[in-house]
Amino acid sequence: MTAHEVNFDGLVGPTHNYGGLSYGNVASQSNSQQGSNPKEAAKQGLAKMKALMEMGYVQGVLAPQERPDVAGLRSLGFTGSDAQVIAAAARDAMPLLVASCSASSMWVANAATVSPSADTADGRVHFTAANLNCKYHRSLEHPTTSRVLSAMFADARHFAHHAALPAVAQFGDEGAANHTRFCRDYGEAGVEFFVYGRSAFDNRYPAPQRYPARQTLEASQAVARLHGLSEAGVVFAQQNPSVIDQGVFHNDVIAVGNGELLFHHQDAFLNTDQVVTELADKLAARGGDFRAISVPRDQVSVDDAVRSYLFNSQLLSRVDGSMLLIVPEECRSNSRVWDYLSALTSDKSAISEVRVFDLKQSMQNGGGPACLRLRVALNQAELAAVNPGVIMTPALYDRLNVWVDRHYRDRLVETDLADPQLLDECRSALDELTQILKLGAIYPFQLI
Incomplete structure (x- = not known):
């Protein structure tokens, strides 16, 4: 049965702003308090979705x-009408208002971890919403994320949904940003690769000293159990603590994988040789031929990788068996990164082409091409069971662009967040969006 890896990209929300909320994320911290352009941000994301659709990839949309x-x-004690709540927060606790306005849900690589039916014990596609409890502004997301995913993947014959893990430090879960799947074919059993930053219960594991390790081993193990994955189809690996301390807050900032290929920085993992060997052995047992491209630190430093988001890229399979790498414009602006990529593609490696996209609005807030998409491997029956309203088409692209033009501001600064009209604008936009995407009532204001 033919299977596809579908990229569901997050729509940038109407309150896209640079709040500098993500400690450990260099771009987020560096651009804090700058003016943002929500309209441009949404259109940049839509342009990437349209381009992939036109290349022949099945492309979906995930609502903000x-x-x-x-x-x-x-829940934090502010009372009165909605406008009074916003005004009181702006007056007495502006950081809480900024956090409550975060549009970080656009980075749907953090929305959930997804295991395809070929890997799971019950033969269904499994979703576990990420609790994202390391950051308050992101911990707010998972209840709505669960409703959105359930509206997109509603058929219980094909899809299973799990609630987020307990919202405590020991089970910090950041979703697919720390999860990759390797396989010979998307419809065949593969090997799921879980990368964690620390162990919550075993102090023998080294930990970063400067920035927090957001993903725990225990959270990754729990997700694997919930999804019914076999030991033969799972590899757990620890991220190198020293790269976390250099701003690599998720594995998808230092490595990306697809099919039988892992593209990673030399310093991405602890015990890299052991990790690569285990991945190769387990994939070989499932008929695959694992390959790894390790980018040397003397050609591309960790700092180069973080600032360019070289690895926060999309690695896509092509019909001829080669790979296409989707990177942000910042990779072309970094001479060392661009020289490396130019040599890589001219050397007849597995990656045969690089395409560059302008995602500046997202990049300045700390998210690149990989952050903006949630990958879901689906066979034909499962794809047919997905809510068709969320699958990108030329008509949907045009309609969403008109929707953005109608509802989004082209400039937003921190003081604008105290404007109660912004909430009304957001609700009006989302109410219309649920009709466009055929999602039904998924937002709190629609459920009252």
């Missing part, structure tokens, strides 16, 4: 969240 999160502010 309601912001400001007034319910979250109420």
Whole structure:
């Protein structure tokens, strides 16, 4: 049965702003408090979706969240009408208002971990929403994320949904940003690769000293159990603590994989040789031929990787068996990174082409091409069971662009977040979006 890896890209929300909320994310911290352009951000994301669709890839859309999160502010003691809640937060606790307005849900690589039916014990596609409990502004996301995913993948014959793990430090889970799947074919059993930053219960594991390790081994193991994965189809690997301390807050900032190929920095993991060997052995047992491209530190430093987001790229399979790498414009702007990529593609490696996209609005907030998409491997029956309203078509692309033009501002600064009209604008936009994407009632304001 033919299977596809479908990229579901996150739509950038109407409150896209540079709040500098993500400690450990160099771009987020560096651009804090700059003015943002939500309209441009949404259109840059849509342009990437359209381009991939036109290349022949099945492309989907994942809706943003309601912001400001007034319910979250109420849970922290703010009272009155919605406008009064926003005004009180702006007056007494502006950082909480900024957090409640975060549009970080656009980085849907953090939305959930997904295991395809070929890997799971019950033969269904499994989703576990990420609790994202390392950051308050992201911990707000998973209830709505679960409703959105359930509306997109509603057929219980094909899809299984799990609630987020307990929202405690020991089970910090950042979703697919720390998860990769290797396989010979998307419809065949593969090997799921879980990368963690620390162990919550075993102090023998080294830990970063400067920035937090957001993903725990225990969270990754729990997701693998929930999804019914076999030991033969799972590899757990620890991220190198020293690269976390250099701003590599997720594995997808230092490595990307697809099919039978892992593209990674030399310093990405602890015990790299052991990790590569285990991946190769387990994939070979499932009929695959694992390959790894290790980028040497003397050609591309970790700092170069973080600032260019070389590895926060999309690695896509082509019909001829080669790979296409989708990178942000920042890779072309970094001479060392661009020289490396130019040599790589001219050397007849597995990666035969690099395509560059302008994602500046997302990049300045700390997310590149890989952050913007959630990968879901689906066979034909499963793809047919997906809510058709979320699959990108030329007509949907045009309609979403008109929708953005109608509802999004072209400039947003911190003081704008205190404007109660922004909440009304966001709700009006999302109410229309649920009709466009045929999602039904998924937002708190629609569920009252």
